[in-house]
Amino acid sequence: MEIPENVKKRLSLPAEEYFYAGHTACQGCGAALGLRYVLKAYKNRAIFTIPACCSTIIAGAWPYLTFGAPLFQTAFETTGAVIGGIEAGLKAKGYKVKGEDGIMVVGWAGDGGTADIGLQALSGFLERDHDGLYIMYDNEAYMNTGIQRSSSTPKGAWTTNTPGGKKHFLEQKPKKKVIDIVIAHKPAYAATASIAFPEDFIRKLKKAQKIKGASFIQLFAPCPTGWRSPTDKSIELARLAVQTAYFPLFEYEGGKYKINMPSTKKEPKPLEEYLKLQGRFKYMTKEDIAALQEWVLREWEELKKKAEMFK
């Protein structure tokens, strides 16, 4: 439906819609909302590649397509390589890739397809410095296959293969910091974003379009089904994750860090506010929560130090 002209002027996001209704994401899906923002930012001037993940289904089982842009569905471990291939193909055909009016090549993979299975292809993509953008939407487990743990699952979380209880245990390892692995490659642009802050996310997408070279964005996308949270709390959870410094928003550009949110001058909110909304954390003991809170603050201090050192 056309947005009226007078509304467009007041709207903080691009008014054009290239993400169509009728997709098969669950109610309150963060990944679907993330895709909507990406398509709002790049319109139909982008080519997408999606490996096996929830987004394969969201983008459409044959013969339906949710996007108003071309999409290439690929194998689980090859997202980074396919971005490189599409970019090289476009350049060989004489198209302008990246830049103000260039075509964007966007890889969109989940945390399993990035942190575990696709890590090698991601590393190659960053190392060869292709003119593409890799977006990892982070819902902290393999949600499409039924909530199995990934290396991006936080410590103490319930998943179907870390069910807790007397005989089993909850997730034992802390969340893998993929963004730090990415920054270790010294890419042209890397950032974290959240679906609760769409203006910030779209600004980062536009920035990634302008900067030549490999770019990476880690997008925090709540999953009500896997997190055992109410469907209407998705945005609230994403916002709390940022405000508690569990998932701080920052940018890395040309060797410099810049923290966007939460404010570095104030203490972040207590983590319990974020945890208590989700059923996947309900088996955690008081000690577990204290340990996770300590881990969050430690990571936050580390990021603040980095931002101070490289500004």
Next chain:
Amino acid sequence: MAESPFKEEIERVEKEYSEKMTPGAIVYIPGSSVINKTGSWRVFMPEFKRDKCVRCYLCYIYCPEPAIYLDEENYPVFDYDYCKGCGICANECPTKAIEMVREVK
């Protein structure tokens, strides 16, 4: 809503996909997913109170479907063909102008 904004698209998808299988199983109609009326998934439906709305667009911005449009007067319009009833709009509305009510069919 009186009429679906995707009427033409739905007709095109129904016509072209029923006639033949696409070569190489390529999907060549962008946005062909509009044929799936996901509104049938809904348990709770958003009820809009126009007099409480301050036109901040937060419901439009945060709708994951998207099943919320904006009309000439900047008020949100709900598309019950596609709304899955997640309740994000009601939760994010600063003036509580949207209320989730159990749908009776």
